[in-house]
Amino acid sequence: MDNDSCGPSDAEIVCQVVAGSLNAFEQLLKKYQNHVLRILKKRLPYDQVKDTAQDVFIRAYQSLPTFKGDSSFEQWLSTIAVRACYDFWRKHSKSREFPMSFFTEKHQVWLEEALSDQSSQSFHERGLQKETREILDWALERLSAEDRMVLEMVYLEGHSVKKAACLLGWSTANVKVRSFRSRKKLHKLLSKPLKHRRRET
Numbered sequence: 007m008d009n010d011s012c013g014p015s016d017a018e019i020v021c022q023v024v025a026g027s028l029n030a031f032e033q034l035l036k037k038y039q040n041h042v043l044r045i046l047k048k049r050l051p052y053d054q055v056k057d058t059a060q061d062v063f064i065r066a067y068q069s070l071p072t073f074k075g076d077s078s079f080e081q082w083l084s085t086i087a088v089r090a091c092y093d094f095w096r097k098h099s100k101s102r103e104f105p106m107s108f109f110t111e112k113h114q115v116w117l118e119e120a121l122s123d124q125s126s127q128s129f130h131e132r133g134l135q136k137e138t139r140e141i142l143d144w145a146l147e148r149l150s151a152e153d154r155m156v157l158e159m160v161y162l163e164g165h166s167v168k169k170a171a172c173l174l175g176w177s178t179a180n181v182k183v184r185s186f187r188s189r190k191k192l193h194k195l196l197s198k199p200l201k202h203r204r205r206e207t
Contacts, residue, residue: 016079024071031070034079035063041080042087049091049158058094062087081172088155088173095151145195153188160185 014022014033022030042062046055065086073082142162146154159170160181171181 017073017075020070020073020075020079023067031067034066038080038083039063042083045084045087046091048163049088049155050094054094058090062090065090085173085175088159089175092151092155092174095154141196145192148195149188149191152184153191156181156184157188157192161189 016034016037019030019033023034039059042059043055046058046062050058062083066083069086073079146157149157155174156170159165159173160167165173167178167181167185170176170185171178174181176184
């Protein structure tokens with residue numbers, strides 16, 4: 007996000023806050039709150055977004071002395087927001103239990119097609135469908151926080167391995183290995199409803 011040409015730059019505002027001008031931080035909060043909310047809404051349950059957003063800005067405020075301007079403030083803040091999502095999923099165990107009967111015929115059709123198609127681009131496109139999102143929510147909640155974040159960022163949101171590594175604070179090699187392994191885990195999870203349905207028929 008570009009700085010307002012008639013106002014101080016983000017770096018200048020950060021310097022003001024670090025120097026003791028606490029009210030200056032409100033400028034950054036107002037400027038980037040919608041950006042942070044968009045990141046959180048993609049990755050968290052709706053009822054957790056508001057509290058996590060507050061946590062993100064608290065983390066950002068406390069970490070301002072470490073902001074060196076090597077990247078934009080928006081990128082720096084995005085990293086904090088993504089890691090807050092990661093921390094959320096690390097704290098919350100695999101919770102909601104949907105019975106196999108939860109999967110409708112439409113879900114079954116999607117599963118058949120998705121599992122027979124190994125294209126990452128196709129996986130990303132399918133992720134936009136309603137049935138897909140419901141199935142993926144079911145499966146993602148059964149994966150570790152690391153697997154979940156990699157799958158969402160690389161396969162569902164289409165981020166490059168390099169971008170995902172930057173936002174997560176991981177090496178690109180770690181993201182590559184994790185994305186491969188998590189894709190296999192997801193495939194195994196998504197196969198379960200199909201096997202269950204076949205046993206019933």
